[in-house]
Amino acid sequence: MRMLGVTMERVAPGEVELALPFRADLTQQHGFLHAGIVAAVVDSACGYAALSLMEPGVAVLSVEFKVQLLAPATGAWFRARGQVVRAGRTLSVVSGEMRAFGQAPESSGTDEGDVVTLLNGTMMTVRGRPDLAD
Amino acid sequence: MRMLGVTMERVAPGEVELALPFRADLTQQHGFLHAGIVAAVVDSACGYAALSLMEPGVAVLSVEFKVQLLAPATGAWFRARGQVVRAGRTLSVVSGEMRAFGQAPESSGTDEGDVVTLLNGTMMTVRGRPDLAD
Amino acid sequence: MRMLGVTMERVAPGEVELALPFRADLTQQHGFLHAGIVAAVVDSACGYAALSLMEPGVAVLSVEFKVQLLAPATGAWFRARGQVVRAGRTLSVVSGEMRAFGQAPESSGTDEGDVVTLLNGTMMTVRGRPDLAD
Amino acid sequence: MRMLGVTMERVAPGEVELALPFRADLTQQHGFLHAGIVAAVVDSACGYAALSLMEPGVAVLSVEFKVQLLAPATGAWFRARGQVVRAGRTLSVVSGEMRAFGQAPESSGTDEGDVVTLLNGTMMTVRGRPDLAD
Numbered sequence: 001m002r003m004l005g006v007t008m009e010r011v012a013p014g015e016v017e018l019a020l021p022f023r024a025d026l027t028q029q030h031g032f033l034h035a036g037i038v039a040a041v042v043d044s045a046c047g048y049a050a051l052s053l054m055e056p057g058v059a060v061l062s063v064e065f066k067v068q069l070l071a072p073a074t075g076a077w078f079r080a081r082g083q084v085v086r087a088g089r090t091l092s093v094v095s096g097e098m099r100a101f102g103q104a105p106e107s108s109g110t111d112e113g114d115v116v117t118l119l120n121g122t123m124m125t126v127r128g129r130p131d132l133a134d
Numbered sequence: 135m136r137m138l139g140v141t142m143e144r145v146a147p148g149e150v151e152l153a154l155p156f157r158a159d160l161t162q163q164h165g166f167l168h169a170g171i172v173a174a175v176v177d178s179a180c181g182y183a184a185l186s187l188m189e190p191g192v193a194v195l196s197v198e199f200k201v202q203l204l205a206p207a208t209g210a211w212f213r214a215r216g217q218v219v220r221a222g223r224t225l226s227v228v229s230g231e232m233r234a235f236g237q238a239p240e241s242s243g244t245d246e247g248d249v250v251t252l253l254n255g256t257m258m259t260v261r262g263r264p265d266l267a268d
Numbered sequence: 269m270r271m272l273g274v275t276m277e278r279v280a281p282g283e284v285e286l287a288l289p290f291r292a293d294l295t296q297q298h299g300f301l302h303a304g305i306v307a308a309v310v311d312s313a314c315g316y317a318a319l320s321l322m323e324p325g326v327a328v329l330s331v332e333f334k335v336q337l338l339a340p341a342t343g344a345w346f347r348a349r350g351q352v353v354r355a356g357r358t359l360s361v362v363s364g365e366m367r368a369f370g371q372a373p374e375s376s377g378t379d380e381g382d383v384v385t386l387l388n389g390t391m392m393t394v395r396g397r398p399d400l401a402d
Numbered sequence: 403m404r405m406l407g408v409t410m411e412r413v414a415p416g417e418v419e420l421a422l423p424f425r426a427d428l429t430q431q432h433g434f435l436h437a438g439i440v441a442a443v444v445d446s447a448c449g450y451a452a453l454s455l456m457e458p459g460v461a462v463l464s465v466e467f468k469v470q471l472l473a474p475a476t477g478a479w480f481r482a483r484g485q486v487v488r489a490g491r492t493l494s495v496v497s498g499e500m501r502a503f504g505q506a507p508e509s510s511g512t513d514e515g516d517v518v519t520l521l522n523g524t525m526m527t528v529r530g531r532p533d534l535a536d
Contacts, residue, residue, distance in 0.1 A: 035196045036174015043170050062169045063493065064524060066200040066334045066468060068361055068388060070354045085386065086338045090492060091465065091526070093336055093386070118353065118361070120336060120388050122466060122524065124493070197359065198390060200334060200468045202495050202522060204488045219520065220472045224358060225331065225392075227470055227520070252487065252495070254470060254522050256332060256390065258359070303464045304442015311438050330437045334468040 006041055008048075014084040016048040019105060021077050033073035035117075038080075038098050042067070042119040045082030046094035050123040053087045058125050059132035063091070065121030073116045075100030077108075082119075092123045140175055142182075148218040150182040153239060155211050167207035169251075172214075172232050176201070176253040179216030180228035184257040187221045192259050197225070199255030207250045209234030211242075216253075226257045274309055276316075282352040284316040287373060289345050301341035303385075306348075306366050310335070310387040313350030314362035318391040321355045326393050327400035331359070333389025341384045343368030345376075350387075360391045408443055408482075410450075416486040418450040421507060423479050435475035437519075440482075440500050444469070444521040447484030448496035452525040455489045460527050465493070467523030475518045477502030479510075484521075494525045 010017040020041050022033070043065055051060045082096040099113035126132055144151040154175050156167070177199055185194045216230040233247030278285040288309050290301070311333055319328045350364040367381035394400055412419040422443050424435070445467055453462045484498040501515035 034174055034178075035199075036170060036177045039173045039177075039201075040168055040170015043173075044168075061206075062203050064200060064202040064466065065169075066198060066388065067173075068198040068390070069196050070361055072195075086383075093338055095386075115354075118363075118388065120334060120386065122336070198332065200522060202524070204495055220517075227472055229520075249488075252497075252522065254468060254520065256470070302442055302446075303467075304438060304445050307441045307445075307469075308436055308438015311441075312436075329474075330471050332468065332470040333437075334466060335441075336466040337464050340463075 014053050016045045016082045018045045018080045035069055038073050038117045039067045041080045042096040042098050045080040046096045049082035049084050050092040050094055054125050057133050058127050061124045061126055063122040063124050065119050068118045071116045076104050077101050094121050094123055148187050150179045150216050152179045152214045169203055172207050172251045173201045175214045176230040176232050179214040180230045183216035183218050184226040184228055188259050192261050195258045197256040197258050199253050202252045205250045210238050211235050228255050228257055282321050284313050284350050286313045286348045303337055306341050306385045307335045309348045310364040310366050313348040314364045317350035317352050318360040318362055322393050326395050329392045329394055331390040331392050333387050336386045339384045344372050345369050362389050362391055416455050418447050418484050420447045420482045437471055440475050440519045441469045443482045444498040444500050447482040448498045451484035451486050452494040456527050460529050463526045465524040465526050467521050470520045473518045478506050479503050496523050496525055
């Protein structure tokens with residue numbers, strides 16, 4: 001995530017927001033942010049959201065996720081939000097989205113942006129693996 | 135894909151293979167290749183596979199995809215394969231996988247690697263947009 | 269849907285709710301409503317929701333959907349809600365859920381029930397096929 | 403499944419096939435087998451396949467699945483196949499399909515049918531719940 005220039009915007013129990021500036025080198029051939037990069041960032045937001053509800057010393061792994069690409073990811077910057085829909089002992093159901101904003105974060109004001117991607121997934125709590133602990 | 139060091143290994147009608155060397159800077163916190171990077175590469179392989187069956191002058195866009203992460207993506211290098219399951223006029227159903235190999239490509243011989251990720255998705259043919267043509 | 273005893277509770281542009289009474293003959297071996305039956309009903313709600321935003325004379329077909337089963341579907345009755353997240357000319361992105369209620373509909377009052385299943389899918393508008401028109 | 407007229411055709415470790423005769427009362431408004439019914443039967447085949455690799459006394463539950471509807475489910479009968487892609491202690495990755503056949507089973511001979519639906523899902527082993535044991 002560091003390589004992508006992603007920063008953490010907000011962390012609350014079960015909800016995390018990440019910000020991603022537009023970068024030409026992350027676009028695919030059409031000038032949009034690559035679908036996989038979008039998936040990576042929203043998946044990360046969801047993983048952190050799941051982790052925020054787990055006990056210390058555990059790790060979180062993505063079991064599976066589905067992304068739906070509603071619109072091309074074009075914009076000045078992007079916000080990925082991850083939320084926990086249901087936290088279980090072993091599995092957590094998460095839901096996330098990526099929104100695109102036309103203006104820089106400091107000028108975005110009350111702009112809510114446009115949803116460009118939805119993600120729905122399953123995260124797993126990994127216990128007894130201190131080497132993996134997040 | 136260039137930024138990730140991905141190279142095209144094989145292109146056949148409806149099937150594309152991409153190779154990705156292991157790079158420490160693409161791993162997430164546990165030393166595995168990040169799930170989103172894996173998704174990005176397999177999605178690209180599937181997109182190229184779909185495009186290989188389309189008429190010239192069109193573009194391909196991912197509508198949605200699901201990834202299932204079977205095992206941590208660790209290894210010396212990775213191969214992503216994308217295949218077209220059904221090619222329609224507007225929508226194509228694609229299926230892909232990522233395999234991890236313990237040794238460098240030139241030493242991998244008959245090693246078939248281990249499947250670390252499955253992807254199942256839907257691609258759309260975009261016509262009448264020469265600005266997007268692949 | 270008629271065979272399942274499903275009734276339409278509410279239709280608004282882009283949103284449909286269906287009600288399903290509990291029936292012992294629809295349960296799987298554990299006494300829960302079968303996952304596939306749940307999927308069928310929520311998929312129907314989403315299909316009707318998508319259709320509610322389309323022009324007359326067209327048909328709607330499910331391209332794909334994913335269901336996540338959050339909890340066993342037990343209860344006195346169930347409500348499936350389908351919503352359109354984004355309506356395109358050819359494809360619509362839909363999202364749905366099934367909620368379980370412990371008491372009969374007439375006694376449920378302000379009970380919001382428990383979400384037992386989430387569905388996220390893609391619907392397609394089929395034109396020029398009056399034989400399929402919904 | 404009994405209500406649907408489904409019969410078990412083949413059980414092998416990690417693979418199960420179910421047969422479903424065409425029934426007019428299971429079709430949706432267009433005369434195709436309803437997508438949810440297709441999902442229900444393929445999900446069942448996958449659940450049985452996962453169970454075939456588990457130790458006695460446990461139960462299997464679907465965590466999530468995605469279905470892709472390649473073609474309308476029309477035909478004289480249908481075969482659902484479920485396979486285990488990876489069996490883990492808690493989670494199993496499964497993959498399934500539904501094929502449609504134009505002629506009755508006894509006349510189908512070497513006909514391989516047409517794939518109408520793909521399913522990719524995750525099953526969970528439930529231990530310590532003898533009341534649920536399959």
